[in-house]
Amino acid sequence: MYYKGIYHFFYQYNPKGAVWGNIVWAHSVSKDMINWESLEPAMYPSKPFDIKGCWSGSATILPNKGPIILYTGLDSKDRQLQNYAVPANLSDPYLRKWIKPDHINPIVDPDQGVNASAFRDPTTAWWLNGHWRMLVGSKRHYRGIAYLYRSRDFISWIKAKHPLHSAPHTDMWECPDFYPVLLSGDRRGLDTSVVGKHVKHVLKVSLDATRYDYYTVGTYLTDKDRYVPDNTSVDGWDGLRYDYGNFYASKSFFDPAKNRRIIWGWVNESDATEDNVIKGWAGIQAIPRTVWLDPNQRQLRQWPIEELETLRGKNIKMSHQQLKTGDHIEIKGITPAQVDVDVTFHIESLDKAELFNPSWKNAQDLCAQKGSMVKGGVGPFGLLTLASKNLEEYTPVFFRVFKASKNYVVLLCSDARSSSLKDGLYKPSFAGFVDIDLADKKLPLRTLIDHSVVESFGGGGKTCITSRVYPTLAVLENAHLYAFNHGTETITIENLNAWNMKKPRMNT
Template sequence: MIEKQRINEAEKAVKVLQEEVYQHEWRLHYHVAPVANWMNDPNGFCYFKGEYHLFYQHHPFAPKWDSMYWGHVKSKDLVNWEHLPPALAPGEAYDKDGCFSGSAIEKDDKLYLMYTGNVWTGENYDEELKQVQALAVSEDGISFEKLSENPVITEAPKGDIHPFHFRDPKVWKHDNLYYVVLGSKTLQNTGQVLMYRSKDLIHWEFVNILAKGEGNFGYMWECPDLFTLNNKEVLVMSPQGVKPEGNLYHNLHQAGYVIGDVDYEKGILSHGDFQLLDYGFDYYAPQTMIDPEGRRIAIAWMDMWESEMPTQAHGYTGAMTLPRELELRGDKIYCHPVKEIEKLRQAEVIHEQITFSGETSLEGIAGDSIELDLSLRVHHSSACGIRLRVDEDAGEETVITYYGDKGILELDRNESGKGPGGVRKTHLQLQDHMLHLRIFIDKSSVEVFVNHGEQVLTARIYPGKKSTNIRLFSDEEIEIVQLKKWDLKRSI
């Protein structure tokens, strides 16, 4: 009863702001975001009884990180989402200061959530804390009850493992056993991932340190996720504290993956180099699931820790990326927006075979909640690209530039409006002089899928209402082979 009371209070708190937030100019139209107040990491992403469920870190009482609940949305198609009451509320002795991140698994026709219970033991949140792993169960996927056996993992293993930073369980089943990976770090602050196994989800045995950072690999690995793709094992994680190298790792924290092979008996992953899943500004804590079609789908928090978030002043902050299907080609993951996004398309505009130099705008190509599909034939020496969310009077624009002589693609949000600026760059080699950009613009976000998912760049931006123009530019003559534009319907 006390748990239900906490959840009811949380629901009431967000409903106070619901209408105001829904109407706000930066409120996203087709990305998952909270009804109001705070959102961060995706949790418990799964398919249960015919519907997709997505949970998330949620503080329902203010648009800032604080004592964390699990928010909850569900969908039949990954596009049209329904808000549900929070699934978990902190308050037990083992989770009184937060139900931190975790995952979901179906067992005996019930949905189990596995999460980290957090308790602050002092005022220094980096050092004075106790983290354990706990379970909650539901028959309908909506109302959850915490297990009496909680916590099911009470402490970190002995050895070179930090005793308190021990979180974000991702659970799955393999060969009739349940496994979980947990984010961790060594006593000397090197990121690592731990593996456990269980016969029943309740009693867990520590297997081994699955993987550990070497060199510039961060001081803590958060939100690990281990899965099979094309008969290879992929470990996704979010390393904190990776130092910038050239054009890479300029966000406060990173999110990416390594590919290799797992020895399940020994609990060891032999793997290759770390690669990013997104080369933009705002992408963290991705979590994946496998759906009934066999697709491996990822979703991530579309923000970054310690960034300025202008929507906080308006009662809300935080959002999720579009769901992305992961495809492994060789030793690289390609990311594609799930095909269901096409359901939102309306008012198609097409332009083809236009040659230009300098700068141009095309009829019907504008908007702030749209999809663009652009194919350019460019010369190696060309500097060309597209300016999004342009308002020349206000001096606002978000610019994507390809520098042919350098093989660099750049996303520049220094003039994007309110909020943080900055530039992100990635190396890009074209095939047959063709540059393909699939761009999703929402009210306060941009996601750029480059060359059919080879790379993605994501950014939160906060332009004015009049910043809706789009312009193409090139310092040499290039060809717009095709440019398609759709308005996208509101779906949440």
């Protein structure tokens, strides 16, 4: 949340080790969301209503009252309860200490019919027609549910007769998020309480069964307190994702300082628990992203926050560079292990695009089948990131274009299968389709490379993929970055900008 000039980030943390357990609400602060300072934890398990853990939740800034945290506590009977915490001292800009009032908590008990072992992660609340509203994620059998609760005073909460939304065969909905976006395609964000004909609404859920974040774009029927996804959005496993890689349990907030909505997502490790213990830490956050509705109104767009650019150092440029079949052109003059690369590729001709098989529904399977080294017509072309000199290790981020019956299908891959010589790692072929018009035959790609993270934004932020990789050879000054083309059609690098990235103030 943003409060009185400071960004506050609360996160699940084990102060006793880089493994799951002993979970507290850690607390960090920043003036720019890039340089962070760690404060003492905001909340420890300490009360009957959270004695076995302070789990995820949200903050809501109440007008003239300040911030209130809603969070899930686990009691001695392993029931998940929704609780309430307030700052001990509102005059402290860092809000170091938080109070969990005994006479109020828990504010929401799982009533009869609610699965008390699957009832968590309250959302930021919104104000409508004299009541605050919030959602709590849950499931019944295999139906994912976003229960709706209302309150006049933010203390006494009543469950609505119907959930805001639910969907069969989706299992547990973790970390639900519900917010408005402007229909106009404007990048400006909106306060969570904004409604009206000028907005659509987004419902995001983190599906425990798949460990991905899915969202739909739809209509909030305020008179019925129901949410209806548009017919362009699919609920569940085949739906749209914030990120088609290692990105989960995300949360958005409205930033009134710059009128934008920001999402942050958790990037988990892909190595073993033993490796985490040796490192002394586990799990990072992706770069904060601005999120807005694409002008096509079918999907969201995401882009790294502008403050990231303050870390940019030396810049190198490339333009009108042809990539013929089999070419590997090294991007020199930068530090490839820590770099921001923004490139626009131009496709000379789409005539030789491979035919798209309508049975190819799963982008990740398609990427695995047609990897970066499998020659195609238009593609594969893109970047070989974190590459060793002789390509024993590399993480390719690339496009491949197919011809369907009425249009072209663009696949974006971030394929970790060759990312490391080390055994025992999770090395998937992450991929997603990009809903983009190829009338101008251009495909933009921005990729943030940071030692063990490759975070990519394809089509101007329409499709995003975060990969977590652990090269053994391609580290520090031994890492290389190449532009490549393994398709038969020539591809031109119309423009490429790459910047060395300085180290921010880490969460110390």
